[in-house]
Amino acid sequence: MTAALRFDPIRLPEKCEQLRKEVRAFLAEEAARGTFDASKPNREDTDVPEFCRRVGERGWIGMTWPKKYGGQERSFLERYVVTEEMRVANAPTRRFFVADRQSGPVLLKYAPEHIKMDILPRICKGEVCFAIGMSEPNSGSDLFAAKTRATKTDGGYLINGTKIWTSSAHIADYMIAIFRTSPPTKENRRHGLTQFLVKMKEPGIKVNPIGQITGQYEFNEVVFTDHFIPDDHVLGEVDGAWKQATSELAYERSGPERFLETYYVLTELVRAVGPNPDTRSAEGIGRLVAQLHTMRRMSVSVAGMLQAGKEPVVEASIVKDIGTVWEQQLPHRVRDLAAFVDETATNRETLQRQLDFAIKTAPKLTIQGGTTEVLRGIIARGLGLR
Amino acid sequence: MAESDNIVVETAEKIFADLADPQTINNDKKGAWQAPLWQALSEAGLPLSWVADDLGGSGASLADGFALLNAAGRFAVAVPLAETMLAGWLLAQGKIASPQGEMTVLPANPRDRITRDADGALSGSCRGVPFAKAAKHFAVLAHGNDGVSIALVDAGKARIEAGLNVGYDHSDSVTLDKVQPVTIKPAPDGVSQATLMLMGGVARSLQIAGALESMLDISVRYSNERVAFEKKISKFQAVQHNLARLAGESAAALAAATSAADAIANAKSFDDEIYLEAASAKIRCAEAAEKGGGIAHQVHGAIGFTMEHILHRYSLRALAWRDDFGSESYWAVELGKLVASRGADELWPLVASR
Numbered sequence: 170m171t172a173a174l175r176f177d178p179i180r181l182p183e184k185c186e187q188l189r190k191e192v193r194a195f196l197a198e199e200a201a202r203g204t205f206d207a208s209k210p211n212r213e214d215t216d217v218p219e220f221c222r223r224v225g226e227r228g229w230i231g232m233t234w235p236k237k238y239g240g241q242e243r244s245f246l247e248r249y250v251v252t253e254e255m256r257v258a259n260a261p262t263r264r265f266f267v268a269d270r271q272s273g274p275v276l277l278k279y280a281p282e283h284i285k286m287d288i289l290p291r292i293c294k295g296e297v298c299f300a301i302g303m304s305e306p307n308s309g310s311d312l313f314a315a316k317t318r319a320t321k322t323d324g325g326y327l328i329n330g331t332k333i334w335t336s337s338a339h340i341a342d343y344m345i346a347i348f349r350t351s352p353p354t355k356e357n358r359r360h361g362l363t364q365f366l367v368k369m370k371e372p373g374i375k376v377n378p379i380g381q382i383t384g385q386y387e388f389n390e391v392v393f394t395d396h397f398i399p400d401d402h403v404l405g406e407v408d409g410a411w412k413q414a415t416s417e418l419a420y421e422r423s424g425p426e427r428f429l430e431t432y433y434v435l436t437e438l439v440r441a442v443g444p445n446p447d448t449r450s451a452e453g454i455g456r457l458v459a460q461l462h463t464m465r466r467m468s469v470s471v472a473g474m475l476q477a478g479k480e481p482v483v484e485a486s487i488v489k490d491i492g493t494v495w496e497q498q499l500p501h502r503v504r505d506l507a508a509f510v511d512e513t514a515t516n517r518e519t520l521q522r523q524l525d526f527a528i529k530t531a532p533k534l535t536i537q538g539g540t541t542e543v544l545r546g547i548i549a550r551g552l553g554l555r
Numbered sequence: 556m557a558e559s560d561n562i563v564v565e566t567a568e569k570i571f572a573d574l575a576d577p578q579t580i581n582n583d584k585k586g587a588w589q590a591p592l593w594q595a596l597s598e599a600g601l602p603l604s605w606v607a608d609d610l611g612g613s614g615a616s617l618a619d620g621f622a623l624l625n626a627a628g629r630f631a632v633a634v635p636l637a638e639t640m641l642a643g644w645l646l647a648q649g650k651i652a653s654p655q656g657e658m659t660v661l662p663a664n665p666r667d668r669i670t671r672d673a674d675g676a677l678s679g680s681c682r683g684v685p686f687a688k689a690a691k692h693f694a695v696l697a698h699g700n701d702g703v704s705i706a707l708v709d710a711g712k713a714r715i716e717a718g719l720n721v722g723y724d725h726s727d728s729v730t731l732d733k734v735q736p737v738t739i740k741p742a743p744d745g746v747s748q749a750t751l752m753l754m755g756g757v758a759r760s761l762q763i764a765g766a767l768e769s770m771l772d773i774s775v776r777y778s779n780e781r782v783a784f785e786k787k788i789s790k791f792q793a794v795q796h797n798l799a800r801l802a803g804e805s806a807a808a809l810a811a812a813t814s815a816a817d818a819i820a821n822a823k824s825f826d827d828e829i830y831l832e833a834a835s836a837k838i839r840c841a842e843a844a845e846k847g848g849g850i851a852h853q854v855h856g857a858i859g860f861t862m863e864h865i866l867h868r869y870s871l872r873a874l875a876w877r878d879d880f881g882s883e884s885y886w887a888v889e890l891g892k893l894v895a896s897r898g899a900d901e902l903w904p905l906v907a908s909r
C-alpha cells in the first residue's frame with residue numbers, strides 16, 4: 170500500500186466517561202448561573218475571565234502537562250473529552266484555549282526553566298491569554314515570507330514590523346511570534362526565522378482591532394515599533410523556527426474544535442423538526458450525523474495516536490481538511506433543510522439566528538489554522554507525490 | 556485490525572495474492588479463476604469464519620471476520636465470501652449448522668420480506684440478492700405470526716431470475732413460493748431483519764473501504780508514472796489535491812467501517828449506539844465510494860475507463876455495494892428518524908458515547 174492511512178477504532182477509556190460527566194455538570198452549573206447561553210454562539214461577551222478561572226480550578230487547562238508546572242499529567246484522551254464538551258456547549262473558552270492547545274506546549278518544549286515556572290502555572294489557573302503571531306500582511310500561507318524584523322541589541326532584540334489576523338491579541342497577555350533574525354539562504358528559504366515570547370502589554374506594541382464579517386472583533390493587526398524583547402525570551406533555536414513552527418501547527422489540527430465550530434445548528438435543527446420528521450429532513454439529518462460520527466471517530470483515533478507518542482501529521486491534516494469542509498457546509502445544509510421546518514416550531518427564531526451567524530462564520534473555517542489548499546499539499550507530500 | 560498479527564487475514568491475503576490477482580482476473584474473461592480461489596478459501600475455512608466448530612465452521616472471531624472482509628475488499632474479489640460468511644453467521648444465530656458450499660442471505664434489501672406460514676413454508680420475493688445464482692443454500696430470515704425465524708433453504712427450491720449489478724456481479728431476484736426449508740428455528744431475541752441489514756451493511760462497508768484503499772494505491776502509483784506536459788502528473792498541484800481528497804475519502808471510509816466492525820465485535824446487543832455506528836458506516840462508505848471513485852477515474856484519464864484496466868474492478872464494485880443491505884439514503888432516513896425520536900438534547904450524548 171502506498172499510504173497506510175489507518176485510523177484504529179480507539180475507544181475512550183472509562184475514566185474519560187467519568188470526566189465527561191463532571192464537565193457536563195460543571196457547564197450546566199455555569200449556564201444556570203448565566204455565564205453563557207449555549208444557544209447563543211454569537212454572544213458579545215466571549216471573554217469571561219471568571220469562567221476561565223473556574224475551569225482552571227477544576228484542573229482542566231494544561232491537563233496533560235507535568236504537575237510541577239501546574240498540570241495534572243492526565244492523558245490526551247481526557248483532554249479531548251474536556252475540549253469537545255466545552256465546544257459543544259458553546260462555552261466561552263477563548264481566553265485560555267490557545268495557551269492550552271498550543272502556546273503552553275511550545276513553552277514546555279523551548280522556554281527556559283524560570284519562564285516555564287512563571288507562566289505555565291498561571292495558564293493552568295486560567296489567568297493568562299495567549300495569541301499567535303505568525304501571519305503578516307504578505308505572508309499567510311507562505312509563512313516563510315515573514316518580514317517583521319528582530320534586530321540584535323544589548324541583552325535582547327528590537328522588533329519592527331506588523332503581524333496580522335492575530336486572534337485575541339486585544340486581550341492577550343503574551344504572544345508567541347516568529348520574527349526574522351536573518352535573511353533566508355539560497356539553499357533554504359525557510360532559514361532565518363526565530364520564535365519569541367512577547368509580553369503584550371509593553372511599550373512598542375500597538376494592537377488595532379479588525380472587524381470580521383460576523384460583526385465581531387476577534388482578530389487584530391499588531392504593530393511593533395522598536396519593541397524590546399530580552400534574550401531569555403527566545404524560544405528554541407535562533408534562525409531555526411521553521412521546524413518548531415510547523416510542529417506547533419500540528420497541535421492546531423485534528424482536535425474536536427476543528428469540526429464542531431458550527432455544530433450548534435445541527436442540534437437546533439433536530440429540535441425544530443421534532444420527533445417525527447418528514448423523510449427529507451430525516452435523510453438530511455441522518456447523513457450529517459453519519460458524517461459527524463465518522464469524523465469524530467477519526468479525530469479520537471488521532472488523539473489516541475498522540476497519546477501513544479506518534480506524530481500523525483498526515484492523519485491530522487486529513488481530519489482538519491474533512492472536518493473544516495464539513496463544518497463549513499453544515500450551516501448551508503441545515504439552512505436547506507430548515508426550509509421544511511414548521512413556522513410554528515418553538516425554536517424557529519433561535520434556529521434562524523444561529524443559521525445567520527453560522528453562515529457568516531463559515532467562510533473562515535477552511536482558512537484559519539492553515540488553508541485547505543495548504544493542508545492538501547501536506548497530505549500530498551505524505552502520499553509521496555512531492 | 557493490524558494485518559500483521561491477524562492469522563485469518565494473513566491466510567486470506569496469501570490466497571488472494573496467489574489466486575486473486577486483479578489483472579489476471581480481469582484478463583480471464585471465462586472466469587476460470589473462480590473455482591480455484593473458492594476452493595482455496597474453503598479449504599482454509601474462511602467462508603464459514605463466523606460459524607463455530609460444532610456448527611460446521613472455523614470459529615473465527617467477529618473481529619477477525621470483519622478484517623478478512625476488508626482484505627477481500629482490497630482485492631475486490633468477486634466470489635460469495637461475504638455472502639457465505641453472513642449466511643453462516645445468520646444460521647448460527649438460530650443454532651443451525653452450516654452446510655459446505657456457496658451461500659447467500661435473504662433478504663438483502665431492508666424492504667423485502669419473507670413470510671412463514673403456519674405450516675412452516677416460506678414465501679416472498681427478494682430483489683438484488685448477491686450471488687443467489689451461485690449459491691447452493693440460502694440463509695433466510697422470515698417473519699411469521701409468532702415472530703422471526705431463521706431457516707436454511709435449498710437454493711434449488713427457489714425461483715431465481717439472474718441479474719447483474721453495476722459491478723458485473725450477480726445480483727439476482729429470488730422468489731420462494733411455499734418452500735419447505737431444510738431446517739427452521741426461532742430467531743433469538745434481538746435478531747431481526749434490521750440486525751441482518753446492519754451486519755450486511757457493515758460487511759459491505761468494509762469491502763468498500765478496502766476497494767477505496769486499493770483505488771488510492773493504484774491512483775497514486777499511476778500519477779507517479781504517467782507523464783504529461785513533460786512532467787509526471789503527480790507534480791501538478793490540481794492532481795495532488797484530488798489525490799489528497801481521495802486519501803481523505805478512503806481514510807474516512809476505513810475509519811467508519813472499522814469503527815462499526817469493532818463496535819459490533821464488542822457489543823452485547825444491537826442498541827442505539829451500534830445502530831449509529833453501523834448505519835453511519837454504510838452511509839459514509841457509500842458517499843466515499845461515489846466521491847473517491849470519481850477521483851480515481853479522473854486521475855486515470857481514459858485508460859481507467861477501459862475494460863482492460865483494473866480500476867473498474869474496484870470502482871464499479873464499490874458503487875454496486877452501496878445498494879446491498881440498504882442504500883445510504885435508506886440508512887440516512889432511518890438514522891435521522893432515530894436521532895429525531897431521541898430528541899435534540901440526546902444527539903451529542905449519542906455521538907459522544909462512541
Ligand SMILES: Cc1cc2nc3c(=O)[nH]c(=O)nc-3n(C[C@H](O)[C@H](O)[C@H](O)COP(=O)(O)OP(=O)(O)OC[C@H]3O[C@@H](n4cnc5c(N)ncnc54)[C@H](O)[C@@H]3O)c2cc1C
Pocket residue numbers: 300301302303304306307308309310311333334335336337388533536537538539540541542543792
Ligand atoms: C478567523 C481567523 C483567525 C486567524 N487567526 C490567526 C492567528 O491567531 N495568528 C496567525 O498568525 N494567523 C491567524 N490567521 C491567519 C491564517 O492563518 C491565514 O489567513 C492563512 O494562513 C492564510 O493566509 P492568507 O490569509 O494570507 O491567505 P493567502 O496565503 O494569501 O492565500 C489566499 C488563497 O490562496 C491560496 N494559496 C496560497 N498559497 C497557495 C499555494 N502554494 N498553493 C495553493 N493555493 C495557495 C490559499 O489557500 C488561499 O485560498 C487567522 C485567520 C482567520 C481567518
